[in-house]
Amino acid sequence: MLLQLTHISKSFGGITALTDVNFGVEQGQIVGLIGPNGAGKTTIFNMITAIFPPTSGEITFDGQTLVGLAPYKITDRGIARTFQNIRLFGHMSALENVKVGLHVRTGKGFWAALLRTPSQKREEQLVGQKARELLAFVGLTDIADVRADTLAYGQQRRLEIARALATEPHLLLLDEPAAGMIESETVDLMALIRKIRDNGTTVLLVEHDMHLVMNLCDKVVCINFGKQIAEGTPEEVQNHPDVIEAYLGSEEEDEAC
Amino acid sequence: MDLLNSYNLQVLTFIVLNLILAISIYVTLSTGQLSLGHAGFMAMGAYGTAILTEQAGLPLFLAVIIAALGTGAISLLIGLPTLRLNGLYLAIATLGFGEVVRVIFLNLEITNGALGITGLHSIGSRVYDILKGFGIKSSTLGMNVLEVKALATLVVLLLLFLAVLFFILRLNRSRVGRAFSAIKADETAAMAMGINITYYKMLAFVIGSVLAGMCGGLFAHITTAITPDDFNYHRVVEILSFAVIGGSEVVIGPLFGATLLTALPEVLRVLSEYKMMFYGGLMVLVMAFRPHGLITAETFARFKRKKKQATGTLDDTNAREGM
Numbered sequence: 134m135l136l137q138l139t140h141i142s143k144s145f146g147g148i149t150a151l152t153d154v155n156f157g158v159e160q161g162q163i164v165g166l167i168g169p170n171g172a173g174k175t176t177i178f179n180m181i182t183a184i185f186p187p188t189s190g191e192i193t194f195d196g197q198t199l200v201g202l203a204p205y206k207i208t209d210r211g212i213a214r215t216f217q218n219i220r221l222f223g224h225m226s227a228l229e230n231v232k233v234g235l236h237v238r239t240g241k242g243f244w245a246a247l248l249r250t251p252s253q254k255r256e257e258q259l260v261g262q263k264a265r266e267l268l269a270f271v272g273l274t275d276i277a278d279v280r281a282d283t284l285a286y287g288q289q290r291r292l293e294i295a296r297a298l299a300t301e302p303h304l305l306l307l308d309e310p311a312a313g314m315i316e317s318e319t320v321d322l323m324a325l326i327r328k329i330r331d332n333g334t335t336v337l338l339v340e341h342d343m344h345l346v347m348n349l350c351d352k353v354v355c356i357n358f359g360k361q362i363a364e365g366t367p368e369e370v371q372n373h374p375d376v377i378e379a380y381l382g383s384e385e386e387d388e389a390c
Numbered sequence: 391m392d393l394l395n396s397y398n399l400q401v402l403t404f405i406v407l408n409l410i411l412a413i414s415i416y417v418t419l420s421t422g423q424l425s426l427g428h429a430g431f432m433a434m435g436a437y438g439t440a441i442l443t444e445q446a447g448l449p450l451f452l453a454v455i456i457a458a459l460g461t462g463a464i465s466l467l468i469g470l471p472t473l474r475l476n477g478l479y480l481a482i483a484t485l486g487f488g489e490v491v492r493v494i495f496l497n498l499e500i501t502n503g504a505l506g507i508t509g510l511h512s513i514g515s516r517v518y519d520i521l522k523g524f525g526i527k528s529s530t531l532g533m534n535v536l537e538v539k540a541l542a543t544l545v546v547l548l549l550l551f552l553a554v555l556f557f558i559l560r561l562n563r564s565r566v567g568r569a570f571s572a573i574k575a576d577e578t579a580a581m582a583m584g585i586n587i588t589y590y591k592m593l594a595f596v597i598g599s600v601l602a603g604m605c606g607g608l609f610a611h612i613t614t615a616i617t618p619d620d621f622n623y624h625r626v627v628e629i630l631s632f633a634v635i636g637g638s639e640v641v642i643g644p645l646f647g648a649t650l651l652t653a654l655p656e657v658l659r660v661l662s663e664y665k666m667m668f669y670g671g672l673m674v675l676v677m678a679f680r681p682h683g684l685i686t687a688e689t690f691a692r693f694k695r696k697k698k699q700a701t702g703t704l705d706d707t708n709a710r711e712g713m
Contacts, residue, residue, distance in 0.1 A: 222575040233571075
């Protein structure tokens with residue numbers, strides 16, 4: 134397993150957000166994390182990327198624990214993410230956003246920048262070149278110099294993916310990548326995610342678009358009210374009675390209404 | 391050479407000194423940290439340099455460098471606990487720190503308490519001595535001694551400012567500069583990019599402090615007399631207002647603010663007692679109509695677009711942006 138969550142629980146004050154979540158992501162898979170709003174999907178992402186620690190349980194990546202690491206170290210280990218509510222560096226150009234993503238794979242610091250050493254210049258050149266390649270990869274070559282916050286919504290989502298890929302991740306976490314996209318954009322996005330996986334990056338995604346999840350994912354995990362209710366192939370999860378109940382409501386509830 | 395009289399030269403010198411201070415606040419703000427400790431760091435630089443030249447007899451420029459680096463070292467200690475704070479909390483903590491520094495200097499024997507240290511060597515005299523060593527005298531330049539000294543001070547300050555600006559612009563266009571800017575825009579996203587936030591915040595804080603310390607040392611040896619009151623709360627507000635009025639998104643912003651706010655009181659001398667009214671009115675207007683400062687990143691972008699439009703090479707993207 135590339136990523137393994139074992140007995141993960143999380144509570145905020147007295148409120149329990151997640152109880153005993155267990156699932157793994159295998160190298161080369163595309164895994165979908167689904168569940169109604171507020172089920173705790175983004176909370177899982179935030180714990181994997183160490184924005185906050187789990188209350189209990191263990192998260193391992195490549196066999197090593199991630200719990201207790203600083204967030205920037207998680208990126209260094211090879212996990213990158215995008216955000217549900219797009220968090221680009223708005224005042225920077227698209228190209229510069231991707232350049233920031235290359236931060237962790239480059240190393241020239243303060244003195245090298247002041248003295249503009251030959252190796253620093255070489256590195257900057259490489260950074261520029263790689264950033265352009267990544268923009269081309271997600272199909273944003275045309276808007277390289279446009280301010281990120283003036284881009285169209287779909288472009289911003291793709292730019293965030295390019296920025297995350299710049300950190301050269303082994304595992305890419307996508308938080309609702311298709312949210313707000315129109316049909317044709319979603320189709321392009323699915324092709325892009327497949328391309329990312331084929332390049333050797335494992336993908337874990339949170340998504341509400343069931344068409345995308347069912348067509349794209351090798352494995353789906355469903356969370357409801359902080360509990361893991363199903364795990365398996367898209368078909369298995371789709372037909373799981375608890376999942377159907379979570380999404381459509383139970384008969385008793387219907388009567389109560 | 392009427393324009394180069396010592397009064398005008400002195401005003402220009404203070405403008406240039408404030409330009410360096412403006413860069414110092416800009417660097418700290420470039421990671422989104424509102425630090426109000428700059429007057430405190432300036433005081434440490436000023437007293438440090440004064441004591442090193444007067445008591446230890448060190449050469450002036452060496453003393454400035456040592457005092458500035460010392461200020462940086464102390465800012466590292468101050469930064470460790472305070473940089474965990476955000477926004478207003480950091481502002482209050484650093485403001486408190488500045489006051490502590492001032493009160494310490496007010497009560498120390500070596501700093502001569504409220505009377506301060508007077509009779510310091512001026513930068514102008516030092517440079518003039520060096521010039522004399524080369525056989526250049528005021529008469530050779532056709533100016534009186536005071537003018538030559540004032541001009542020498544200005545030239546030294548200008549060279550220092552240009553050097554600082556040069557390095558800051560280099561820093562801005564590097565991996566470090568991108569990290570600063572990313573942290574300012576969104577700390578969580580910057581963290582997710584693998585940026586060590588604490589390190590870069592500390593780096594910006596220390597660079598700002600070293601520059602403020604250097605300005606303090608220069609200030610002491612321009613005015614040749616310093617008292618703790620030179621580095622009180624008013625000084626903090628003055629430095630901060632460079633960035634507030636000028637804008638802190640691009641380095642030109644605080645530089646413009648510093649020039650404007652230093653030159654304005656001199657230019658407005660004709661208004662005599664109405665001067666402060668005008669000054670206050672300007673502040674209110676800027677805050678009301680340009681809350682991000684007079685010069686922002688957008689100012690540049692628009693200027694570039696206009697230039698493009700004028701040359702007729704407007705592409706699709708820019709057209710969309712322009713809408």
